[in-house]
Amino acid sequence: MATISDVARKAQVSKSTVSRVLNGHSVREENRIKVMRAIKELGYSPNAQARSLTSGRTNVIGVMVPDMDGPFYGSILEGCQQTLWFHGFYMLVRSTHHEKGSEPNLVKLLWEKRVDGLIILTPREIKEKPMQEVLKELVSTNFPLVIADGDIDNVNVSGVWVDNFLGGYKATNHLLQLNHRRIAIILGPEDAPEAIRRLNGYKRALKESGVPVDENLIHVAGDYLAESVFRIFPDIMAAGPTAIFATSDELAYGVLEACKQHGINVPNDLSLIGYDDVPFAKMLTPKLTTIAQPLTALGQVAAGKIARIISGEEREIAKIILPTELVVRESTTSLKVSKEVAYSKTKV
Amino acid sequence: MATISDVARKAQVSKSTVSRVLNGHSVREENRIKVMRAIKELGYSPNAQARSLTSGRTNVIGVMVPDMDGPFYGSILEGCQQTLWFHGFYMLVRSTHHEKGSEPNLVKLLWEKRVDGLIILTPREIKEKPMQEVLKELVSTNFPLVIADGDIDNVNVSGVWVDNFLGGYKATNHLLQLNHRRIAIILGPEDAPEAIRRLNGYKRALKESGVPVDENLIHVAGDYLAESVFRIFPDIMAAGPTAIFATSDELAYGVLEACKQHGINVPNDLSLIGYDDVPFAKMLTPKLTTIAQPLTALGQVAAGKIARIISGEEREIAKIILPTELVVRESTTSLKVSKEVAYSKTKV
DNA sequence: CTGAAAGCGCTTACAG
DNA sequence: CTGAAAGCGCTTACAG
Numbered sequence: 001m002a003t004i005s006d007v008a009r010k011a012q013v014s015k016s017t018v019s020r021v022l023n024g025h026s027v028r029e030e031n032r033i034k035v036m037r038a039i040k041e042l043g044y045s046p047n048a049q050a051r052s053l054t055s056g057r058t059n060v061i062g063v064m065v066p067d068m069d070g071p072f073y074g075s076i077l078e079g080c081q082q083t084l085w086f087h088g089f090y091m092l093v094r095s096t097h098h099e100k101g102s103e104p105n106l107v108k109l110l111w112e113k114r115v116d117g118l119i120i121l122t123p124r125e126i127k128e129k130p131m132q133e134v135l136k137e138l139v140s141t142n143f144p145l146v147i148a149d150g151d152i153d154n155v156n157v158s159g160v161w162v163d164n165f166l167g168g169y170k171a172t173n174h175l176l177q178l179n180h181r182r183i184a185i186i187l188g189p190e191d192a193p194e195a196i197r198r199l200n201g202y203k204r205a206l207k208e209s210g211v212p213v214d215e216n217l218i219h220v221a222g223d224y225l226a227e228s229v230f231r232i233f234p235d236i237m238a239a240g241p242t243a244i245f246a247t248s249d250e251l252a253y254g255v256l257e258a259c260k261q262h263g264i265n266v267p268n269d270l271s272l273i274g275y276d277d278v279p280f281a282k283m284l285t286p287k288l289t290t291i292a293q294p295l296t297a298l299g300q301v302a303a304g305k306i307a308r309i310i311s312g313e314e315r316e317i318a319k320i321i322l323p324t325e326l327v328v329r330e331s332t333t334s335l336k337v338s339k340e341v342a343y344s345k346t347k348v
Numbered sequence: 349m350a351t352i353s354d355v356a357r358k359a360q361v362s363k364s365t366v367s368r369v370l371n372g373h374s375v376r377e378e379n380r381i382k383v384m385r386a387i388k389e390l391g392y393s394p395n396a397q398a399r400s401l402t403s404g405r406t407n408v409i410g411v412m413v414p415d416m417d418g419p420f421y422g423s424i425l426e427g428c429q430q431t432l433w434f435h436g437f438y439m440l441v442r443s444t445h446h447e448k449g450s451e452p453n454l455v456k457l458l459w460e461k462r463v464d465g466l467i468i469l470t471p472r473e474i475k476e477k478p479m480q481e482v483l484k485e486l487v488s489t490n491f492p493l494v495i496a497d498g499d500i501d502n503v504n505v506s507g508v509w510v511d512n513f514l515g516g517y518k519a520t521n522h523l524l525q526l527n528h529r530r531i532a533i534i535l536g537p538e539d540a541p542e543a544i545r546r547l548n549g550y551k552r553a554l555k556e557s558g559v560p561v562d563e564n565l566i567h568v569a570g571d572y573l574a575e576s577v578f579r580i581f582p583d584i585m586a587a588g589p590t591a592i593f594a595t596s597d598e599l600a601y602g603v604l605e606a607c608k609q610h611g612i613n614v615p616n617d618l619s620l621i622g623y624d625d626v627p628f629a630k631m632l633t634p635k636l637t638t639i640a641q642p643l644t645a646l647g648q649v650a651a652g653k654i655a656r657i658i659s660g661e662e663r664e665i666a667k668i669i670l671p672t673e674l675v676v677r678e679s680t681t682s683l684k685v686s687k688e689v690a691y692s693k694t695k696v
Numbered sequence: 697c698t699g700a701a702a703g704c705g706c707t708t709a710c711a712g
Numbered sequence: 713c714t715g716a717a718a719g720c721g722c723t724t725a726c727a728g
Contacts, residue, residue: 001459001461003720003721003722004721004722004723005721013698013699014698014699014700015699015700015721015722015723016698016699016700016723016724017697017698017699019722019723019724020697020698020723022722022723023723026697027697027698028697028698031697031698043459045456045459045460046460046721046722047401047460047461047720047721047722048460048461048462049397049400049401049406049461049462049720049721049722050401050704050720050721050722050723051721051722051723052397052704052722053395053397053398053401053703053704053705053706053720053721053722053723054703054704054721054722054723054724055704055722055723056704058397060440067426068416068422068425068426068429069422069423069425069426069627069643069644070422070627071419071422071627073422074416074417074418074419074421074422075417077416077417077441077443078415078416078417078443078445081416081441081442081443082443082445085442090440090442090457090462091440091441091442092408092438092439092440092441093425093429093439093440093441094429094433094438094439095425095426095429095430097426097430108393109438111349111391111393112393112394112395112396113349113395113396113397114396114397114438253631279418279419279628280627280628280631283601283628283631283632284631284632284633285632285633295417296417351704351705351706352705352706352707353705353706361714361715362714362715362716363705363706363707363715363716364707364708364714364715364716365713365714365715367706367707367708368707368713368714370706370707371707374713375713375714376713376714379713379714394705394706395704395705395706397704397705397706398704398705398706398707398720399705399706399707400706400720401704401705401706401707401719401720401721401722402705402706402707402708402719402720403706403707403720404720
């Protein structure tokens with residue numbers, strides 16, 4: 001494979017000159033042409049490793065995700081990759097498969113100087129102490145870092161996320177406007193920042209409507225898996241809700257399945273709203289009303305941010321909050337008296 | 349950041365010795381200990397770029413996919429990334445977003461010597477002529493290359509894919525065993541290798557059961573999108589099928605939607621089988637009977653293959669065909685006379 | 697504008 | 713087993 005020396009020889013100039021045309025520095029036009037011709041004839045392309053060694057840049061951005069086989073992170077990654085490519089970066093992906101203690105991966109990536117920047121999309125892991133420490137150190141080093149869809153309280157770092165408070169608020173408000181008053185909420189992991197924010201949005205909406213918050217209507221699934229709903233479903237229904245706000249579409253799907261098993265009709269007996277607007281949301285029966293998160297945009301914004309941080313365009317740490325959107329489909333309907341009767345007849 | 353020279357100085361040995369312990373070559377135990385200690389104290393980690401420059405290896409594998417936001421490639425990528433990591437490789441992902449003419453991306457990746465090997469998962473692009481030529485050249489260079497889920501006729505290259513013929517056969521046979529005789533098939537892209545194979549499996553199954561192939565029952569959607577079904581749905585039903593074999597779950601979902609619009613009950617009026625067993629297949633109503641493709645395994649096998657090719661363990665070009673599995677759920681049922689009557693009453 | 701030289705951080709024969 | 717030296721393919725001051 002041709003090297004810069006080959007090009008220099010063929011063009012009858014020095015390596016320095018070839019390097020200059022490669023990097024767009026000023027070179028006599030005549031020489032530029034000779035070099036360009038030699039490059040073309042030899043099919044030369046600069047060796048990225050050698051370039052990185054001298055420039056200190058790799059043009060690669062590392063992205064850490066918990067998984068890529070679900071409907072959630074795939075969309076974000078697609079957004080990242082598009083924008084990263086646009087800015088001339090390659091994307092190195094490390095999926096931790098929801099493993100705890102993934103900070104060593106991250107450290108390795110950095111210490112090997114493999115990446116120019118990092119986008120971290122592992123909300124769960126971020127909360128762990130060792131991870132926090134690694135991140136703190138990174139921040140103090142000014143290493144280009146963007147946290148996406150995860151919040152980090154103690155560390156002042158660039159981040160992009162979706163407005164979970166407002167999302168929770170909108171979801172709840174939609175149900176309130178449909179005259180529901182007994183609205184259950186199902187959280188995934190209890191202590192996750194996004195869960196807390198959605199819950200706060202839920203509480204705020206209730207308060208604004210003068211509906212007291214009933215702790216019996218607040219349930220924790222522990223994670224965002226549909227199966228986790230089955231176990232707690234009897235408890236949920238025991239509190240007599242007329243509507244459920246499931247804080248992920250997966251959870252909402254779990255509710256739907258449980259309802260089918262128990263002969264509860266959604267939305268006639270029970271209204272249901274999800275969260276995420278993942279692709280399958282509209283494939284469910286009934287089609288799921290939900291809060292759409294701009295997943296692809298999240299990835300794009302995170303990628304654009306890291307590109308600007310690296311280029312020096314963005315110097316101060318900034319957080320961006322993306323809006324959510326209510327998508328009304330078929331799983332919610334207004335509460336009517338007749339429906340209440342229908343509901344009270346079902347047994348769980 | 350510490351370099352090998354720092355370590356050498358601290359440990360009072362030469363860089364060569366440090367390099368040797370780094371690479372597991374024989375070193376006096378005493379020196380090894382000194383070096384290890386120095387490495388730990390300095391928090392040293394070898395610079396990957398410098399290593400690559402001398403070794404000629406990057407420990408990065410490039411993976412090309414058409415998209416990563418659908419349910420299909422995400423699972424494969426997850427499998428790839430797990431296995432690649434296990435073998436000590438990083439995964440560089442390039443999603444072409446179904447763009448035509450993505451071979452320049454590939455060429456760039458290679459010419460810059462960024463990757464030690466390539467896994468290509470872009471069935472559509474593979475068929476294009478420029479791509480074919482690039483691949484041919486790669487093969488002639490002996491560059492580590494694995495094609496996954498895509499077939500390539502003219503080039504002798506390592507590949508992994510799923511048994512599409514048998515998948516089509518199994519799907520059709522399942523319907524035949526349920527006494528269906530008028531079985532429609534919906535293909536995605538007409539000329540795609542996997543489509544042709546599934547169709548051949550379909551034909552074979554019919555022939556073995558003595559059912560003549562009726563061209564009026566063979567339909568082409570053009571792609572694998574649900575919406576593409578709507579346009580051709582009237583044609584499909586005009587031929588009077590009692591069962592449909594949709595060659596992707598997306599297509600099957602499209603059929604399901606169309607049936608709902610037309611008041612056709614699946615499976616009572618019409619049996620439906622999909623293909624892929626993508627996560628949403630079991631979320632549909634009725635839960636979709638389908639042919640499961642081992643997507644994660646596909647990624648794992650492809651990754652393992654490239655690792656072995658690079659390490660030299662696998663020298664001859666080999667193709668691996670993974671099996672499919674029939675997953676019976678709720679969208680298919682046996683044809684009974686009463687059902688036929690019910691069907692004939694529906695209008696499309 | 698241009699070339700010779702040094703250097704980026706490693707690895708690898710080559711002597712010893 | 714070990715060290716000095718050369719070299720991987722670039723880029724970047726430094727002279728000219």
